[in-house]
Amino acid sequence: MTDSEIIRLIDTSLAEEFELDQATLTPDAHIYEDLGLDSLDMVDMVVVLEKAFHFKIREEEAIREIRTLGDIHEFVLSKKREMGA
Amino acid sequence: MRMKRVVVTGMGAVSPFGRGVPALVGGLMSGMSAVKRLPGLEQVIGLRSLVGAVVPGVDGKEIPRKFRRTMSPMSIFATLAAQEAVSAAALADDIPAGGRLGVSIGSTIGSPATTQAFFEHFIREKSVEQMKSTVFFQMMNHSCAANVAQALGVTGRILAPSAACATGCQAVGYAYEMIASGKQDYMLCGGADEIHPLTTATFDLINAASTHYNDRPESTPRPFDKARDGVVCSEGAACLLLESLDAALRRNAPICAEVFGFATVSDTSNIANPDSAAVRLCMEKALFDAGVAPDQIDYVNAHATGTEAGDIAESEAISELLGGDVPVSSLKGHLGHSMAASGALEMVATIAMMTAGRIIPTRNLETIDERCSGIRHVQKIEERGIKMVLKNNFALGGVNACMVLGRYDSDR
Numbered sequence: 001m002t003d004s005e006i007i008r009l010i011d012t013s014l015a016e017e018f019e020l021d022q023a024t025l026t027p028d029a030h031i032y033e034d035l036g037l038d039s040l041d042m043v044d045m046v047v048v049l050e051k052a053f054h055f056k057i058r059e060e061e062a063i064r065e066i067r068t069l070g071d072i073h074e075f076v077l078s079k080k081r082e083m084g085a
Numbered sequence: 086m087r088m089k090r091v092v093v094t095g096m097g098a099v100s101p102f103g104r105g106v107p108a109l110v111g112g113l114m115s116g117m118s119a120v121k122r123l124p125g126l127e128q129v130i131g132l133r134s135l136v137g138a139v140v141p142g143v144d145g146k147e148i149p150r151k152f153r154r155t156m157s158p159m160s161i162f163a164t165l166a167a168q169e170a171v172s173a174a175a176l177a178d179d180i181p182a183g184g185r186l187g188v189s190i191g192s193t194i195g196s197p198a199t200t201q202a203f204f205e206h207f208i209r210e211k212s213v214e215q216m217k218s219t220v221f222f223q224m225m226n227h228s229c230a231a232n233v234a235q236a237l238g239v240t241g242r243i244l245a246p247s248a249a250c251a252t253g254c255q256a257v258g259y260a261y262e263m264i265a266s267g268k269q270d271y272m273l274c275g276g277a278d279e280i281h282p283l284t285t286a287t288f289d290l291i292n293a294a295s296t297h298y299n300d301r302p303e304s305t306p307r308p309f310d311k312a313r314d315g316v317v318c319s320e321g322a323a324c325l326l327l328e329s330l331d332a333a334l335r336r337n338a339p340i341c342a343e344v345f346g347f348a349t350v351s352d353t354s355n356i357a358n359p360d361s362a363a364v365r366l367c368m369e370k371a372l373f374d375a376g377v378a379p380d381q382i383d384y385v386n387a388h389a390t391g392t393e394a395g396d397i398a399e400s401e402a403i404s405e406l407l408g409g410d411v412p413v414s415s416l417k418g419h420l421g422h423s424m425a426a427s428g429a430l431e432m433v434a435t436i437a438m439m440t441a442g443r444i445i446p447t448r449n450l451e452t453i454d455e456r457c458s459g460i461r462h463v464q465k466i467e468e469r470g471i472k473m474v475l476k477n478n479f480a481l482g483g484v485n486a487c488m489v490l491g492r493y494d495s496d497r
Contacts, residue, residue, distance in 0.1 A: 019150045040218040044219070047216070050214070058214070
């Protein structure tokens with residue numbers, strides 16, 4: 001998958017799970033303040049991403065630093081690169 | 086302790102006739118049946134009862150995702166019914182968060198479909214890695230009450246009675262007692278359930294589900310009828326807004342009815358079969374609580390699900406206590422048995438009957454079983470002034486619940 005395909009899959013997966021308007025899915029969108037998600041949603045976001053990308057990320061420390069959609073993109077891209085290495 | 090008078094100021098319903106009190110009452114008044122053959126039941130090995138009544142076309146998408154994510158269908162039904170009740174009661178926006186409004190809404194169990202989905206994966210994979218954070222909130226026994234409170238911003242007491250088929254009646258009864266004792270001024274109360282093969286199977290295996298009308302679903306259940314053959318399961322929710330008469334008068338609220346009395350007893354003769362003496366005792370206690378004499382009751386809305394044992398026990402008890410002249414009908418022939426919702430749905434319909442001065446007959450009652458003949462059955466619409474009614478509900482587990490409701494009289 002290319003980086004843009006990965007980002008598109010992240011966005012469509014999250015939009016479907018959390019009923020988000022695609023127009024709000026900009027990299028600088030804050031997960032809590034702009035997208036309206038909360039701590040329960042963050043738990044489910046891990047499940048959604050693990051299912052979409054066939055990896056395990058629940059125990060990753062970096063998840064706790066995620067604040068924006070762009071952070072999610074970066075995290076997943078980094079994880080995919082790590083897996084491909 | 087001086088008890089407060091309690092009135093009903095709003096009602097909401099989601100039933101197999103659709104969404105809203107008008108759909109429920111319209112379906113009942115026109116004598117319709119909501120019972121259908123359900124294709125999903127045909128796939129279940131060993132299940133003989135293939136009929137049921139389901140809520141049509143309600144997805145709850147209008148409930149914001151933040152609240153809907155923790156709701157199974159039963160909580161969606163309950164929330165929509167609660168919203169309708171609050172709207173009908175014209176409750177001010179600041180009341181839910183004021184601490185004087187509570188919630189008393191129960192279901193038979195937590196969502197069986199969500200429970201099934203979780204354990205299917207859990208047993209197959211021995212894993213919780215794909216478990217969503219919202220699963221537990223749909224499986225917990227107080228799912229409906231908690232979800233309604235969250236969605237409507239209710240900050241008072243939360244109560245989630247669970248007594249199977251008597252749940253709805255008990256939930257309203259306990260809400261009435263909470264207001265009468267002054268603990269709360271307002272209560273959103275009722276019951277909800279969603280249909281699942283587990284419920285039908287439970288009645289089927291004890292030979293208490295309807296099995297002979299799979300090709301004529303609209304002809305079953307048949308409360309009190311000689312050819313009745315058992316329960317037909319259904320689903321839905323109903324919610325009533327109860328409040329102290331003082332509060333209602335203070336805010337000039339519309340008053341639909343007054344709650345006069347309530348009783349609930351345990352029948353220890355058998356966990357599955359009702360005993361007429363225990364049914365009678367419960368009705369007696371409700372009348373005593375209401376301060377109402379048997380001859381003041383103008384109509385009995387029976388539990389009568391169409392089982393042999395239940396219908397006979399209830400008929401005998403009503404006959405012994407109230408005699409053979411009081412009109413009696415059951416609404417299960419139209420709606421099936423919506424379990425925890427049934428008591429509340431039937432209470433809403435009973436209040437509508439009282440308002441309209443019209444008694445809805447027992448659908449599918451054609452030939453009265455001789456063993457149920459000691460009471461006066463309503464077999465066609467009767468135009469009749471009703472001031473005081475008795476509402477019965479009885480449950481597996483030996484739980485009886487009875488409520489006395491009446492027209493509100495400002496001169497009383």
